[in-house]
Amino acid sequence: MKVLVPVKRVVDYNVKVRVKSDQTGVDIANVKMSMNPFDEIAIEEAVRLKEKGVVTEVIAVSCGDAKCQETLRTAMAIGADRGILVETDAELQPLAVAKLLKALVDKEQPSLVILGKQAIDDDANQTGQMLAALADLPQATFASKVEVAGDKVNVTREVDGGLETLSLTLPAIVTTDLRLNEPRYVTLPNIMKAKKKQLDTVKPEDLGVDVTPRLKTLKVSEPPKRGAGIKVPDVATLVAKLKTEAKVI
Amino acid sequence: MSALVIAEHDNQSIKPSTLNTVTAALACDAEVHVLVAGHNAQAAADAAAKIAGVKKVILADGASLADGLAENVAAQVLAIAGNYGHILFPATAGGKNVAPRVAAKLDVAQISDITKVDAADTFERPIYAGNAIATVQSADKVKVITVRTTGFDPAAADGGSATVEKADAVADSGKSSFVGREVTKSDRPELTAAKIIVSGGRALGSAEKFNEVMTPLADKLSAGLGASRAAVDAGYAPNDWQVGQTGKIVAPQLYVAVGISGAIQHLAGMKDSKVIVAINKDEEAPIFSVADYGLVADLFTAVPELVKAL
Numbered sequence: 001m002k003v004l005v006p007v008k009r010v011v012d013y014n015v016k017v018r019v020k021s022d023q024t025g026v027d028i029a030n031v032k033m034s035m036n037p038f039d040e041i042a043i044e045e046a047v048r049l050k051e052k053g054v055v056t057e058v059i060a061v062s063c064g065d066a067k068c069q070e071t072l073r074t075a076m077a078i079g080a081d082r083g084i085l086v087e088t089d090a091e092l093q094p095l096a097v098a099k100l101l102k103a104l105v106d107k108e109q110p111s112l113v114i115l116g117k118q119a120i121d122d123d124a125n126q127t128g129q130m131l132a133a134l135a136d137l138p139q140a141t142f143a144s145k146v147e148v149a150g151d152k153v154n155v156t157r158e159v160d161g162g163l164e165t166l167s168l169t170l171p172a173i174v175t176t177d178l179r180l181n182e183p184r185y186v187t188l189p190n191i192m193k194a195k196k197k198q199l200d201t202v203k204p205e206d207l208g209v210d211v212t213p214r215l216k217t218l219k220v221s222e223p224p225k226r227g228a229g230i231k232v233p234d235v236a237t238l239v240a241k242l243k244t245e246a247k248v249i
Numbered sequence: 250m251s252a253l254v255i256a257e258h259d260n261q262s263i264k265p266s267t268l269n270t271v272t273a274a275l276a277c278d279a280e281v282h283v284l285v286a287g288h289n290a291q292a293a294a295d296a297a298a299k300i301a302g303v304k305k306v307i308l309a310d311g312a313s314l315a316d317g318l319a320e321n322v323a324a325q326v327l328a329i330a331g332n333y334g335h336i337l338f339p340a341t342a343g344g345k346n347v348a349p350r351v352a353a354k355l356d357v358a359q360i361s362d363i364t365k366v367d368a369a370d371t372f373e374r375p376i377y378a379g380n381a382i383a384t385v386q387s388a389d390k391v392k393v394i395t396v397r398t399t400g401f402d403p404a405a406a407d408g409g410s411a412t413v414e415k416a417d418a419v420a421d422s423g424k425s426s427f428v429g430r431e432v433t434k435s436d437r438p439e440l441t442a443a444k445i446i447v448s449g450g451r452a453l454g455s456a457e458k459f460n461e462v463m464t465p466l467a468d469k470l471s472a473g474l475g476a477s478r479a480a481v482d483a484g485y486a487p488n489d490w491q492v493g494q495t496g497k498i499v500a501p502q503l504y505v506a507v508g509i510s511g512a513i514q515h516l517a518g519m520k521d522s523k524v525i526v527a528i529n530k531d532e533e534a535p536i537f538s539v540a541d542y543g544l545v546a547d548l549f550t551a552v553p554e555l556v557k558a559l
Contacts, residue, residue: 016513017377026381094349095358122376123494124361129319129349138425139319141346144488154428158488159342160497161439165428166318172424178478178495179488214358218371218384226520229541231532235554238526238544246524246541248445248503249470249559 001054001111001148001170003046005080006061006101007039009071010121023219035071038116040078041176044183045146046114047079054148055112057081061104063097065089069199076194077186083199088211090204094122096211098130103207105135110171112153117142117175128175138168142177250334251280251304255326255347257339258285258293265442266339268300268403273396275302275404276366277335282307283411286325286418288315294413301405304412311418316427317343323350324419330355333391335369340395340498341441348395357389364400378494378517398441399500399521433489440492443473445503448492448519451479452508452529452548459485462549463507465556475499475519477509493518508548511536528552 011017012032020027035043049055060075062068063086072083086100105113118125132139140155144163147154148170156165158177204211232238242249252274257264267283274281282305285294294308307329313321326347330336336351338344340362352359364382365373371386372394440446447467453459459480467474476486478493492499494517504522509515511527511534519525520539527540530547537543544551 011377013514017380019381026377093358095353095356098349098353118495120378120494123378124359125345126349126352126359126361129346130353130359132319133323133350133353138422139346139350140425141319142342157342160441160489162430162432162489164316164430166425167428168425169423178482214387214389215360216386216388218386220376220381220383223375223379223382226525226539228538229525229543231537231543231545235544235546235551235558238542239555239558241542242503242524242526246503248524 002057002059002108003049003055004059004061004105004108004110004113005039005042005046005075006063006113006115006127007043007071007075008036008116008119009033009062009064009068010036010119013037013120019220019222023221025217025220033067035074036116036119038118038176040183041178041180042114042116043075043078043080044181045176048181049148050079059084059108059110061086061101063088063092063100072199073194074186076197077190078184082197085199085201086204086207087201088204090211091213092211093213093215094124094126095130095214096209097127098134099209100204100207100211101127101131102134103209105131112170112172112174114174114176117177128173132173137171137173139173140166140168141175143174144177144179146174146180250278251282251332252278252335252337253329253333254281254283255336255338255344256283256285256293256297257341257343258287258290260287260290261292263293263296263300265403266341266398267297268406269398269401270337270339270396271300271302271404272401273363273366274335274337277369277392280304284309284326284329286314286322288312298411298413299407299409301408303409306411306413307416308413309416309418313421314418318422318425318427319346319350320422320425321419322347323354324422326351327354328419329416330391335392335394337394337396340397344395348393352393355391355393357391357393358387359393359395360385360387361395362397363394364397378514379520380513397498399498433487437467438471438473440473440475440490440497440499443501445470445472446475446499446501447472447505447507448475448477448509449480449486449507450477450509451483453480453485456485462552466505466552469556469559477512477515506536506540507552509536510534511539
């Protein structure tokens, strides 16, 4: 069976972004870009399923400008068999990405699509669920365990207050949470091998998808700053302050 | 048009996140309805009818809605969506799971995790782990929204007298089924609803120490227990205690960070707390830059001392 894994190129999670002074967005010129960490977990999970012999092919997909090829190469260095770039310079919002992915799901007919639960730039947490709706497929979000058994996949999910397990009929959509696995380090030989793997490029028009954004960003501003308070010398002072000054206990 | 709030509930009662979502809905539209989709959920619907400001409660009651399966709950929302200009979910694990399905089927964008309503079509939402706030305007006819509960005060749980109307429950999709649930048993307040939270970090050193140091403090303050991602990843605390960008977003009256350095992703989850206390032996730790009261001390002596002094 085939697995499709969408991957997004985002500002590296270690970078603290700065808001542009004209409030049009955040300044991402010259900052380190990486694969969205949740997507890395998704690729790792797909590759592990392949290593277990459950899956025969892992296809990585990225939607965005030409530089997303780097992200696809990383996915292939982890172990994806081939990559598809849906190339566009347009701003892509989750609904548009879900439509592009739906078109690719129709074409490739994967049994499973594994996505990161959210991207760490727009923090939307939408694409997987939207894809599931558009493709009319069952979904299991925030997965911490994925087990394929025949024509079903059993997924343990991280929910408020604990865990729950669902059984989905394949084909299905799964989104990853942090504790699903720990992605491997990519090795130099695998990076070299990845360069030779097949990478196809398509355009949104080829897939018949209108990617026009639905949300207009009016401005992007700094969050209200929280100033540092005071240092207290000892526990007694801390308790006194909490009781008489902050009045929270 | 009116606004529809999808209630978070356990069939018996309404979860507090629903109350914050009602407040956000009232900022969008004066006419607010609440959908309770569940099984044997009359009690939850009656509770929803008492929420101040709610005009109508719609109860969809059926076996297909017993376990909150996204496919079925989304179909239930879509069955009545035609009457509404705004559809709001709390940004909880349950709400986040279902809302995008509804938005995609309606062919509209979703506005995630809003913290403020500027106008009926304009909202503020944090991006980049809360390091920036985007103001976005939706051109869609229906606004599908998830509400960051810490951004809105809860509506009063009493005082309303909405009518309760019944809707037919949708049929099961047949594509997914509920297998089981492992609920973390705890007498403590839930993190997202707790007035006081005490959180431990990697400096605790082990699961035993975490328990030994943090539990008495939480007991003394009747607080919820949280943890940093580092502590959770190291296995000192269970997953659903994690506070941060990728865990729970909390804003209690008092947040006590113990042995937490204050990584960006942790700060994103707690910096809206009213009062923040940090106890850390590294005086350069970033957590002190957001703490109202900082105590530079060894947590293994300071916390027991604090427990005694409270």
